[in-house]
Amino acid sequence: MKRTHTCGELTLDNKGEKVILQGWVKKNRKLGALTFIDLRDRYGTTQLLIDESSQKKFPEIKSEFVIEITGEVLERKSKNPDLKTGEIEVKVINLIIINEAKLTPFEIKDGLEANEDTKMTFRYLDLRREEMQKNLLIRSQVNKIIRDYYHRLNFIEVETPIFGKSTPEGARDFLVPSRVNVNKFYALPQSPQLYKQLLMIAGMDRYFQIAKCFRDEDLRIDRQPEFTQLDMEMSFATPEDIQNNIENLLAEIIFKVKNIKIKTPLPRITYQEAISKYGIDKPDLRFSLEINDVNDIFKSSEVNLFCNLKKNEKIRAIKVDSLLAKKDLEQLTEVAKQNSLVNLPFLKYSNNEWTGSLAKNLSDSEKQQLLKKFEIKGDCTILFAVGDFDISSRGLGAVRNEAAKILKLYKPEEINLLWVVDFPLFEFSEEENRYVAAHHPFTQPKEESLQDFDKNKSTALAAAYDIVMNGFEIGGGSQRITNENIQKRMFKAIEMSNQTVEDNFGWFINAYQYGAPYHSGCALGIDRIVMILTQASSIREVIAFPKNSNGIDPMTNAPDLVSTKQLDEINLKLK
Template sequence: MHFKRRTHTCGELRENNIGENVILHGWVDKRRDLGGVIFIELRDRYGITQIVFEPTFNKESHHEAKDLRSEFVISIEGVVRKRPEGTENPELETGQIDVMVNKLIILNEAVTPPFPIRDDIDTHEDLRLKYRYLDLRRPKLQKNLLLRHRMYQLTRKYFDKNNFVEVETPVLMKSTPEGARDFLVPSRLHKGKFYALPQSPQTYKQILMVSGLDRYFQIVKCFRDEDLRADRQPEFTQIDVEMSFVDQEDIFQIVEGLMKIMFKEIWNKELQTPIPRLSFDEAMEKYGSDKPDLRFDLEMKNLNHIFHKTEFRVFKDAIDSDGIISGLLAPGCGEYTRNQLDVLTDFVKGFGAKGLIWIRVKQSDSGLELESPTMKFFTDEEKQNLIKELNAKAGDLIFILSGNRIKTLNIAGQLRLEMARRLDLIKPDAEPKLLWVTDFPLFEWDEETKRYYAMHHPFTSPRLEDIPLMETAPSKVKARAYDLVLNGNEIAGGSIRIHNSELQAKMFKVLGISEEEAQTKFGFLMNAFKYGAPPHGGIAFGFDRMAMIFAGENSIRDVIAFPKTASGISLMDDSPSFVDEAQLRELHIKVR
């Protein structure tokens, strides 16, 4: 089959091309037959051009065009003309012209697709993922992948300009579980032994600092065998960054430089720096989240000081057990019905709350009054202080939750988001909000296993002034760790690392990792530290999540070419799949 090279793409022709002889290639998007004249919208990734088959212009090509159907791949040759007056299409960039066809070549026919190749289709996601090669023809998904490509190029250009070296780290590595499960790869040559796919290149990038490379970055695939949701995939992409001889401020400066470029080039917005900062404790207390959405103003309040003399058993127990009483004002919601309040009570119970105290704020002759079944437990002074602390007005609604500090704040944070949705406070055109969250706890206690775990990873450095607390009060130790949050999504996280063997050994001890286990899992890194490791730190961006937000999508599946479903299945190529017995025997594996 012979066809000529195209002269233009389907998004390129304009009025200044009128009269030119052109060659276009693409897919048949739409077909209309109007009394013998056939109109085809021809599509490629650059756009759509209307082509016209008219028997008086070219009888042969008009006859051949009668066989054209949706998604046929064709090549045409013709003459660009100005569309007849009144037939222009302002929705297309090529809408002022069309092409009169004098030669048609059908490059490939197509069966009827299972769904139309359009953005406004109401098709189940599973069907779109099964026929992902068709789904990817839709303009929106192509636009998302082009945006992702652009973000890659901006990233590489920025880090190269700032003296970073892109180094590829191994995909087959040692299994060093750090939280999520590893994906394991059996070795055929070494019976009974396994490689792991990297959850991140953490140990390698630290070794690159020991190697003297100073500034490293990589756009890298990572793998975690964990339960999925909208913003998770078993394989995902990170922008991985590590720097030597730095402190937290150096990391912030580099990251903020990249974000300024992304905001300008992708959204055409000027990002004001430095980016605001909140400590972990402040973020939890005010917003009930370590990744707070600051696009709306609802702010929680710590009410412990108001009820420090309370005899109300629920509040007294919370204060006595070092817990918290957290209040949230819902403006203008004082008319909520009892049924609406019961729905909200069930909502917080779904997250583990024992109950929800709600209080209506009403106007009376003597001033503001509080109305609630719990008011009999409050003194007049507590009522007035509560109104003042929350700046409550007539017609408002107050919510109060109490109990274990972190658990209660997390639940209150979920209630804050729910009320923002109900009050329609998160506008699609709201100004994007970036935030640094700092000073995370170094350790978190797990009640089930009765041991401490690293909140970030075991190579995160404690604040230097907190090192003495590691053996006496681990829960009070703060980490030199930081997260970057955009519109309520964590898009990057990192830390200053431990760079000497003695402190690293102390960290492993608190985590209950024996010297033998540490040597088995991380011995290569510990040994590297003995040969002059520089102070170093870094950060890793969740690139898929970042692309999702910049593209205005709600799921990372819409910015990944070939994603898995929520259960980790690729519907298009049916993976994971069974393998034959011979392959298993070679790998010394038997499936039970």
């Protein structure tokens, strides 16, 4: 290359050398007879010096111009300890403008508060910012660590198809019409699930890939219509083998990226414990704030809210070691309502006095029991939810997370990992009025549920596991069904007809008749992991060209209309 160094490379060891640099003009400022230019590339920034005698022979330079300079490395009189190149500057001998630049729609700087759609419309400019480039560099580093780790363990990297078959169950598919096969459609993969199981039948033994996946679902800060996951599978492996493999990988990633040592083996809690204590199946354990049942305390209560409970209703509560301000309570109440709770009654305790919306009819016995139950030793606020166990639990789970943010109960740079195990095998779909597979219909029931999982669906447990990082589910997996009889029972349990099974999965089920090892696997969401490691506000900040919250790319305006000719070619007509 023509350049001799990058803009983040020169030090005092290069003093006196003649160098060629190329990059973008970050800043241009005049101090008396001297002009200083900060020249930037993805490696860093170097200060350029143009003296009075040279100013007239060089063209006018503006921000974001792409230039090439030849110059001599000098020691800076006023050094910048915050800059890698802060001990030197380059005196410009010759300067060439490679390309000029218009005035940018926003300033290229970190901490930018411009409208998100504006930044995404000009994503190529947004990506010039140092913090955005750092995010992509960390993402690249994570991908390399993953590949090095699995190649070291003798895994085979295999690419599976993007164009596949649409199947029932799971999230909504993205469909792609086939021009050659009239009126037929491909589906983009929600995951490589079936293909990786076929690779185990094929004798690949240990497989992984960094795979693109697609789901047509509502978006939020940790979801995109297209996302990237580490997909892996092992033959002759139990769930414990997979969990050990994944947590060792994550420990390596976190140490190499953040220099934080993660203690393994990671904690494991059951799904039921997670819901009961934290109200969510992906609990953030950087803080406690456990949810408690308090029905026993209020079984003879005169508090109106607790007097006329229905048979299956629960009174659940969390204690916050702070006297929450009115605005904080209003904020938490809004979160509660967004999560199906009618209201968020509360009690405050300070200086042996009880106040709050429930305090008026609180008996002395109830006060003493609350002090004992929550081990109250100082000022606190207790937040309550009344109703169905699942609804009240999940509502308080959301309140718990919001309270931790308000009170800053954790450090943003802290990393907490755990496994959630013993998931339900099924979940009831109100929309379809039937039980559906909680994960997918190829998930092996746990040993204790094998005998009756298709009869006692509400209590059947799956040999499935999720891994959680800082309150985000970053991955999950299971042991797979390889027994033909168990698989038939599973399809029958979710009321899938023999014809539907044959039409959608016949090709897959047939493969198991030719000798299959037992196998287990897992998938990790790389976007979410990098989002947490970089402390980004959403996964959009760690994806080079993401879609906005409406699933639109403001830069290209995708998705967009297509011509009638294109529709005719694939035999489609718009309604």
